[in-house]
Amino acid sequence: MALISDTLAATVARHGDRPAMHSKHGGRWHTITWREAHTLTRRVAAGFLQLGLQPGDGVSILSANRAEWLLSDLGAILAGGIPVGIYATNSAEQCQYIIDHAECTIAVVEDAAQLAKVLSVRRTLPRLKAIVLMTGTSAERDVFSWDAMLALAPRTSQADLDARIAAQRPDHVCTLIYTSGTTGNPKAVMCTHDNITWTAWTMGQSVNMDSTDCTLSYLPYSHIAEQEAFYALMTAGASTWFAESMDRLGDNLREVRPTLFFAVPRVWEKIEERMTTAGAALPPLQRRIGAWARRIGLSTGAADEAGRPRPWLFPLANALLFSKVRRRLGFDRTRAFFSTAAPIARSTLEYFRSVGIPIGEVYGMSECSGPTTISTPGRSRMGTVGIAMTGSELRIAEDGEICMRGRHVFKGYFKNPDASAEMVDADGWLKSGDVGSLDADGYLTITDRKKDLLITAGGENVAPQMIEAHLKSVPVVSQAVVIGDRRKYLVALLTLDPEKIATTAVEAGSDARDVVAAATCSAYTAWMQRRVDDVNRGLARVQTIKRFTIVPNEFTVDGGELTPTMKVRRKVINQRYADLIEAMYQE
Numbered sequence: 001m002a003l004i005s006d007t008l009a010a011t012v013a014r015h016g017d018r019p020a021m022h023s024k025h026g027g028r029w030h031t032i033t034w035r036e037a038h039t040l041t042r043r044v045a046a047g048f049l050q051l052g053l054q055p056g057d058g059v060s061i062l063s064a065n066r067a068e069w070l071l072s073d074l075g076a077i078l079a080g081g082i083p084v085g086i087y088a089t090n091s092a093e094q095c096q097y098i099i100d101h102a103e104c105t106i107a108v109v110e111d112a113a114q115l116a117k118v119l120s121v122r123r124t125l126p127r128l129k130a131i132v133l134m135t136g137t138s139a140e141r142d143v144f145s146w147d148a149m150l151a152l153a154p155r156t157s158q159a160d161l162d163a164r165i166a167a168q169r170p171d172h173v174c175t176l177i178y179t180s181g182t183t184g185n186p187k188a189v190m191c192t193h194d195n196i197t198w199t200a201w202t203m204g205q206s207v208n209m210d211s212t213d214c215t216l217s218y219l220p221y222s223h224i225a226e227q228e229a230f231y232a233l234m235t236a237g238a239s240t241w242f243a244e245s246m247d248r249l250g251d252n253l254r255e256v257r258p259t260l261f262f263a264v265p266r267v268w269e270k271i272e273e274r275m276t277t278a279g280a281a282l283p284p285l286q287r288r289i290g291a292w293a294r295r296i297g298l299s300t301g302a303a304d305e306a307g308r309p310r311p312w313l314f315p316l317a318n319a320l321l322f323s324k325v326r327r328r329l330g331f332d333r334t335r336a337f338f339s340t341a342a343p344i345a346r347s348t349l350e351y352f353r354s355v356g357i358p359i360g361e362v363y364g365m366s367e368c369s370g371p372t373t374i375s376t377p378g379r380s381r382m383g384t385v386g387i388a389m390t391g392s393e394l395r396i397a398e399d400g401e402i403c404m405r406g407r408h409v410f411k412g413y414f415k416n417p418d419a420s421a422e423m424v425d426a427d428g429w430l431k432s433g434d435v436g437s438l439d440a441d442g443y444l445t446i447t448d449r450k451k452d453l454l455i456t457a458g459g460e461n462v463a464p465q466m467i468e469a470h471l472k473s474v475p476v477v478s479q480a481v482v483i484g485d486r487r488k489y490l491v492a493l494l495t496l497d498p499e500k501i502a503t504t505a506v507e508a509g510s511d512a513r514d515v516v517a518a519a520t521c522s523a524y525t526a527w528m529q530r531r532v533d534d535v536n537r538g539l540a541r542v543q544t545i546k547r548f549t550i551v552p553n554e555f556t557v558d559g560g561e562l563t564p565t566m567k568v569r570r571k572v573i574n575q576r577y578a579d580l581i582e583a584m585y586q587e
Contacts, residue, residue: 341459
């Protein structure tokens, strides 16, 4: 059992002069070694102590991925605080809830735009003592620039900081991960030092990670997957490169040429879309060669999976296609590819296998500190999410629910003992909310989801009920169903209260007097779009409704769309209105 501080110190002792983080400024990459990162982390921790951070206080971090994010995270932990990542796309209202709920006394924000969110709700945050601004300066009260915060560090004695570190125990909470539930407010997953360090070490062992490895960081650190990826890299003494932006991801990949690459399904889909478009524009002869090579690629993947010799024509296909594809994408050094955070379509897995890029799936959740199963080269089967990590256990409950047990299972939900008790039974088994099966060799297949939580193609967890409640605040909306599982954005089906259509039609400048007319009237749908836009303004970007359709009838119990207690039957609605749903995803 280990502390974060022990893991960092051990890495510095073994790999102090190796690169830890790479950031691009002014068109050039700048490197921080592990020894430099350790020194900076202690300075951040000392600065936080001067800002009044007490043991157990929350430190919220509202920023895109960058070195200061990780330094703030590690610094908060060393100082005895609890870092709390907030998605950079969250609204001010959502930031307020997390900062308040996590009892944060310090908020670290990236820039003026993120600072404005916190300042707009500051009056409702009585515990907040200071705000640290990563870039730029501000004249606002108790707002410190990054350099000003670091300048406070010498006032803290090294003995005082060491005392904070010495007081920590492996079973103490070291981070809070806010994950959307099925109610209006998100729950805070309490991960301990032992949860994080054990999972990081086990992940690293699973992929044979060492100090020569590197990854490109672009998935939000507020998500447990990216955090654990960093801690695994830290444990191995490997390095992290920070992508400049999602728009620059392709360029950065070619610059960095990572040895390990983690992506959510939507990123893999975008790469696939660009590759198929480029392939379609090739001359006929090259297209035929490509089609032949892809058949070899599929055969090679199947052979690797089964432990059989590769097709004898693989070297030729590799020379003509696979090696070129990898080089153009920046994957020529990549030895393992992963998809995580959401289910990925089999067709996408098959496409990449056909071009010599075998993708392994990783399955888990915030409540088990990230991963619980992993597919690695030589230990993968398409259609499964791999086998349990060494030291973790899996079982399938009588109702088909996937349950997991091990040192990665969380301590519980902060301030929510009832929900904690519901998630973990007396024997330590964590209930995933997913339904699946295990084959004779221990490979796990996900077949369904018990809970209503949506996971978008980008890997973001979205609780539909909260968004639906906002949509139903529009007086004429009687039911709202949000769709977006495995999709690139959210859409909604709306039903209307027949008794309110006439009055709202007048406001909309519409002649509609019933549901059918309203559903097809451009004036009415334009008016409804403005109402949906109003709702979207109070939501995080990932939660916003990009398109909606007014269903020309109401959902009923007799029709099967509602349960006797008037709960929406999502599966029925998804099947019955599949055509309407698919139409909203047509470009």
